[in-house]
Amino acid sequence: MDGSRDFIQWLGQDMALKILLCLEDPSDLVRTSAVSRSWRHFVIANGLCKKLCLRKFPEASSFARVIESKNTVETVASGTDDSVERAYLEREHRVYASLSRDLTISKIENCISDAICASSTDNYPEESITNTLDPSDRVGHRASYWSSKGERNPSAPETLIYKLASQLCLITELHVHPFQAYFQFGFPIYSAKAVRFQIGHPKVPLDLESDERDELLEVQHFSDDEFVWTYSSQNFQWFRGESLANVKLPEPVLCIGGILKVELLGRVQTQEMDGQYYICITNVQAIGRTLSPAFDVEMIDEWGKCTLKYDPERMCDPSPAEILEAESSSRSHIHRFSESIRTWEQIILNTFRELDR
Template sequence: MEGCGDFIKWLGPDVSIKILMCLEDPSDVVRVCAVSSSWRQFVIANGLSKQLCLRMFPETSSVGHVIGVNNMIEPIDVRPDNSLEWEFLERDHRVYAFLARGLTSFVRKDCASEAIRASSTDNYPKESIQNTLEPSDRVEQRPSYWSSKGESEPTVPEMLLYKLTSNLCVITEIHVKPFQAYFQFGFPIYSAKAVRFRLGHPKCPVDLESYGRDESASAQEFTGGKFVWTYVSPEFPMAQENHLQKFTLPEPALCIGGILQIELSGRVQKQEMDGLYYICVSHVQVVGRPLLPAFDVEILDPSGKCTLKYYQDVDDCLHSTKSSEGETSSPSRFRFFTTSIRGWEQMIMNTLFGAGAVVVNDDDSDDEFPA
C-alpha cells in the first residue's frame, strides 16, 4: 500500500463530497465510515448521511430537530468553539443513517391501521368506512363496504380519512376496490371517475381525537384548516370495475404525521330505486415502508415542523420477553438483535453481511429487513 494516497486529502473536501454524494444506498455511507477514522470524521463532519436522506426523501426537510430520547439533549447552535459540536454531529449522522436505512428496507401492504372518518355515510354502521379495511366483499355472509350518501349531482366528491401504522411512512402505492352490489339488479359497480391522495397530519392532535368515528363531515372539514397536507398526488382515473385497482405514486411519498386522505371525484352509477348517484368502496390497501419502532415523529407546530425522535434502547421500549423456545418476542411482533460493543455502525454492517436481521411476523409477508 506504499505510495497510495487518501483521495479525500488529494482532491479536497468539495470534490470529495461530490463523489461521495453519488452514493445511492445509505449502507454505502456506513461502509465509507468503516474504511478509516479520517473517512468517518469526514462523513460525519459534512453531514453526508443527512444529505443522502434528504435527497432520497425531500419531505424530511421539515424535521426541524433530531433528539436522542434517552439523554434528551436539546439541539443548540453549533459553533467552532463548542465542545459539544462533535457529539451533535455524530448524533445527527447516526439518526439519519438509521432513518434512511429503516425507510428503505421493507415494504408492507397494510400501512393503513385505522379508518377514521368519511365525508358521508349512507347507512351507519352497516355501510361504515371501517368495512374498507376488510379485504373481502363479504364478512360473515354479509356485504362489507362503505357507501356514500346519494346525490342527484354526479360531480359531488367524497373523502375517506385513514390513520397509518406509523407517524412517518414512505408510501409507494394505494389500492382501492370499488364495490359491486351483487344484491341489486344488474350487479352495478359504484365506482368513482377519479381518485386523488393527500398525506399529512392534523394541525392539532386534538382535532383528530375530536372526530367522531363514521359521523358525516363536509368536504370543507377535510380540505380546510384542520390538516396540513405535505403531499398531494396527481389525479388518477378509476375504472368501473370490481377489482383492487392499483394507483402507483409518481415517486415514493413521505407522510409525516401518519394521515391519508382519499378523494373520490365523479359518480358514475345511479341506484335504480331512488335515482341518486353513489360511491361505494369495498377495500383500501396502502403499500409502503413505515418507520421502524426505534423512531417517532412529533409535530411541533401547525406549519408542519416536527421533531424526529430516536430511541437508542429500542429493546427496552418494546419490553421483549423470552418465549418457551428461547427466542425473543414482543407485543409488537418484532424481534431485534442486541447491539454489539461497536454500536450502531457495527449493527448495520453485521446486518449487511448476514449476521443479524429483524423479522416481521406478518401473515402476508416473509420479508426480512435490517434494523
C-alpha cells in the same frame, strides 16, 4: 502501506464529496465512515447521511431538528462551541443513517391501521368506513363496504380519512377497491371518476380510543379544518367498470404525521331505486414501509415543520427471516461497494495519468 495515500486527502474535499455523493445506499455510506477516523470525520462533518436521506426522501426536509433520546444538544451545552457542534453533527449522522436504513429495509405491508371518518355515510353503522379496513367484500352473510349518501350531482366528491400505523411511513402504492353490488341487477360497480391522495397530520392529537371515534364516524358533514395536509398527489383517473384502482406513485412518499386522506372525485353509477349517484368502497390499502417505534415526530407548526425523535432502545428486534435477508443483502452491498471502489480508483488513476501526459 508506507507509500499509500488517503484518496480523500489526495483528491481534496470538493472532488471527494462529489464521489461519495454518488452512493445510493445508506449502508454503503455507513461502511465508508467505518474505513478510518479521517473518513468518518469527513462523512460526519459534511452531513453526508442527511444529504443522502434528503435526496432519496425529499419530504424529510420537514425535519427542523432531530432529537436522540440519550444525546441531545442540551447534554453537551456546557462544552465549547466546537464540542456542541461536533455532538450535533454526530447525532444527525446516527439518526439519519438509521432513518435511511429503516426506510430501505423495513417490511412492505399495508400501512393503514384505523379508519377515522368519512365525509358522508348512507347507513351508519352498516355501511361505515370501518368496513373498508377488511379486504373482503363480505363478512359473514352480508356485504361489507362503505357507501356515500346519494347525490343528484355526479360531480359531488367524497372523502375517506385513515390513521396510518406510524407517524412515519413510506408509501409506494395505494389500492382502492370499489364495491360491486352483486345483489343488484347488472352487478353495477359504484366507483368514482378519479381518485387523489393527501398526507398530513391533525391540528389536535386524535384520541380514537374514546367516544370521539364514534362521533367522527357518525359525522355526515366533514370539514378539513381539523387537519393540515402537507402532500397531495395528482388526480388518477378511474376508468368506468374497473373493479380495482391500484395506483403506483411515481416516487415513494414519506408520510409525516400519520394521516391519509382518500379523495373520491366524481360519480359514475346511479342506484336504480332512487336514481341518485353513489360511491361505494370495499377496501382501501396504503402499501409501503412502516417505520420502527424507535422513530417519532412532534409537529412544530401547521405548515408541516416537525422534530424527528429517535430512541435506539425501541428498535424492533428482527425476525430470523429478516436477519437472513439482511445478511444476504449486506453481502450483496459489500460486493457492490467493493466493485464501486475499484471503479472509482480506476477512474481517478486514469484521470491523473492523462494529466501527467
